[in-house]
Amino acid sequence: MKLSVSGLNSFYGPAHILFDVGLEVGEGEVVALLGRNGAGKSTTLRSIVGLVSQRRGRIVFEGRDISDQPTHTIVRGGLGYVPEDRRIFPELTVAENLEVGRLPARANAPHWTQDKLFTLFPHLRELRGRIGGSLSGGEQQMLTIARTLMGNPSLILLDEPSEGLSPVIVERMAHAIVAMKREGVSVFLSEQNLHFARLIADRATIIERGRICFSGTMTELDARPEIRDAYLAV
Numbered sequence: 001m002k003l004s005v006s007g008l009n010s011f012y013g014p015a016h017i018l019f020d021v022g023l024e025v026g027e028g029e030v031v032a033l034l035g036r037n038g039a040g041k042s043t044t045l046r047s048i049v050g051l052v053s054q055r056r057g058r059i060v061f062e063g064r065d066i067s068d069q070p071t072h073t074i075v076r077g078g079l080g081y082v083p084e085d086r087r088i089f090p091e092l093t094v095a096e097n098l099e100v101g102r103l104p105a106r107a108n109a110p111h112w113t114q115d116k117l118f119t120l121f122p123h124l125r126e127l128r129g130r131i132g133g134s135l136s137g138g139e140q141q142m143l144t145i146a147r148t149l150m151g152n153p154s155l156i157l158l159d160e161p162s163e164g165l166s167p168v169i170v171e172r173m174a175h176a177i178v179a180m181k182r183e184g185v186s187v188f189l190s191e192q193n194l195h196f197a198r199l200i201a202d203r204a205t206i207i208e209r210g211r212i213c214f215s216g217t218m219t220e221l222d223a224r225p226e227i228r229d230a231y232l233a234v
Helices: 041-048 071-076 094-100 114-120 122-126 137-149 167-183 194-200 218-222 225-231
Strands: 003-012 015-025 030-034 055-061 079-082 155-159 186-191 203-208 211-217
Touching (some): 003 041, 015 055, 015 211, 030 194, 041 155, 041 186, 071 079, 094 114, 114 137, 137 155, 167 194, 194 218, 211 218, 211 225, 218 225
Parallel strands (some): 155 186
């Protein structure tokens, strides 16, 4: 198992946000964490990568317990994280942004170069000399994912990768995630867009008010319209 989370409880000050969350991501698998705004999706990803300091539970990545490790150690160990707010370096070019993310190759993960990433995101090749701050939201999202891949992760966490993007960019993003899976990268993403999740995910986990209320294949979810309507309908 690539990632296993059990009994995860997370807090922001006195507010209890996640309640005994448990989930798994298998080798070479794409798993979508679905839920409405405020359901706990981003907190789950932030807790896994160590950005929520008040947390308890067990998080195992590639057989290693990372529950108490700091974020920089977790990332250097091969777990990539793309936040919802992108956080590119606006004064650096696309190529320079990519170089910032470079880490040594890993034995158990694909090795990414700029040329390989420009094949994954062809539009970025045309923009390699552009300043990051001049890019559109969709272009910045592609750049953030590409920069994270320069760290050669074996698992990447994507927080709301389709949010605010045009349908054309969403389709490109879906193709890129499927291509990442083919390269051997496992993917765990939070998402509200069920259509987008259907395009890319092997399995879905639904969270509501900080509690997991469904986990299964996308086919199993589609066979349970009452679950979909109860937890995902606007």
